[in-house]
Amino acid sequence: MLPGGGLVSARVAWRHSLRFRLALTYSLLALVLILLTSLGVVTLLLSRMDQQFTDRLNERADTLAEAFTGVQRGLGRTAGSASAYTMLIDAEGVVYATSPILREFNDAPFPFGTQGQVTVQDTSVRAVQRPVGDFGTLWVGLPEVDLIAARQSALSALLLALIVAPLLLLLTGWWVGRRALSGLEHAANLADRIDPTRSLATLPLPAQEDEVHRLLTAINRLLVRIEDGQAREKQLLGQIVHELGAPLTVLKASLQRAEERTNDPEVQRASLVADELTFTTQDLMQLARGELEMKLAWHYIPARTLRGRVDRLVPGTTFEGDWTGGILCDPDRLTQALRNLTANARRAAGTDGTVTVTLTETPEWLTFTVRDSGPGLPPELGERIFQPFVSGAGSSGLGLSVSRQIALMHGGTLTGQNHPQGGALFTLALPGAALGDDSDDPDDPNDMDEADLLNEPPLPARA
Structure with a gap:
């Protein structure tokens, strides 16, 4: 309440409101959970994809090695399809047979040694080697283009989820918090309009008996106790002022008569003190009665x-x-x-x-x-x-x-x-x-x- 008697309806800034803090906390916790869960899922997914890629590579290498060492070895054929990455290396480390895509390595020393991952024609290739009896060593590679694309897609989806999810969670939390705390906000507005100089009316309770209902019930009990305490204080203050009034009136009258008779400065000073006490009791009485009763x-x-x-x-x-x-x-x-x-x-x-x-x-x-x-x-x-x-x-x-x-x-x-x-x-x-002169009769008493x-x-x- 303003000193001049006007009421103020205070509005909480959005950054200080309870529902914003709840929504922000809810969003941050959800973001952490989503991040941990997504990282776990993506890590597991990429691990499975990598394992499947490795199994596929080993299966292809085993199949080709068996084809070269079996009864029907298919001598004279090209090892693998036109897009396959295969090479045959003799005992001296010289490539003497390749798939068409690796024709540039024919009759040249084997360049990759025991590396499991190499770059061929700007393409990342994962490779394994198998012995093929008298033919030497079979080198088999498998491009990782699809695996890399799947990995990038998964990470992009995770990044998008980490950007979009907090915003959606914050808006959802704000809306849910506003709905959940609407009763509390309404009660706060009503409480803000309570005039402490009048009767302290209790706040209406929501239909649902939740934490807000319990809080408002406690506030109503507090208001009742405050009103009872104010009534007792006013009653006690009124009784004290009443008990002081009669002796002060007698004292003032006596001092005034003494002042008139003696004109003593000490008596005059005592009379002023009596006036001071009289006005103090009047102030206390007005405080006890309140503005409405005056x-x-x-x-x-x-x-x-x-x-x-x-x-x-x-x-x-x-x-x-x-x-x-x-x-x-x-x-x-x-x-x-x-x-x-x-x-x-x-x-x-x-x-x-x-x-x-x-x-x-x-x-x-x-x-x-x-x-x-x-x-x-x-x-x-x-x-x-x-x-x-x-x-x-x-x-x-x-x-x-x-x-x-x-x-x-x-x-x-x-x-x-x-x-x-x-x-x-x-x-x-x-x-x-x-x-103004509202009467026409100048003789009206x-x-x-x-x-x-x-x-x-x-x-x-x-x-």
Whole structure:
């Protein structure tokens, strides 16, 4: 909730959302599993293909060797088909018979020795040798073109799967996570709209009793306990303020009579302390009642009456601006707000510092500015300075919170900042009140013009 009373609906950035982290984790784990599984499958597949290629090569070599050493050896024939890789090598290592594709090696020394894999005419060939009796040695080769193509196809498919699968898994995980966490997101939006100054309504539960249902149930139980605790705190605070109110009233009256009789400075100081305690109890009472239970008693009073009240409550305050007009307000509540601001300013400025209250008026707004010569507002507090029990000047921390609440109840605002020339500057703005002459009877006693209202005697302060 904003300090001004507005509600904020917070949206989580996609990179910080729970469903994105779940989808990303799910995708990474799935990618690792797919990678390991695919590598295993591809490795096994390539191993089987390689084994089949080797078996085929050995089978061809054994068949050709048997053909040369058998009864029907087929002497004079070419060893293998036109595309076969075969050579006959004599005892001196000279090739004396080849398949047509290897005719260039005829009558030349055998070039490959005992190598099991060679390159022939820019083609990778895997080869084996077999003895063929008196004929010497049979060399048989088998091109690896098909095996290499199958190996490259398998690796390309694996690479494509590693690129496409994570994207599909991430999108699927995002969609599934969004569906699964929709109830939690709806509950978070409802919880974000809960006004802590009002009754803490519980969150609706999803139909499915899953982990989200269990979490929301726990949150509802927590909300009920918070509301019960707040009610007990308000009740206790109200009782404490009530018990303090009566003795303080008697004390104030006694000190006022003593001040009138003796004019003793010590008695005057004690009277001011009693006023301080009285306003503190009023702040506590307003905090205990809350904004909804606080009713304003509207009056149109002279601005000078308000100035006189503040001057009496916080002596040494300098007033500037135009105080000759009138103000439509609850006099006691507005006095309380300005008194809290000036008392805080006096506390910050010290006895030798200055506190200035300036009133400016436009047709739309009445603006009170309270400036002091103190060290200014702590920058680390920011808007927290208006929260209850947050203080940067050693006070109770209630004054600014209550003053902003009073300003809001009047339809106005209260802001605070550091003045460019030093010290703190608080601005309390209230809507202006334009009075019109709605009656045609000048003798109507109930028809009071602005001059009559400004000449009214000051209203007594509310205890």
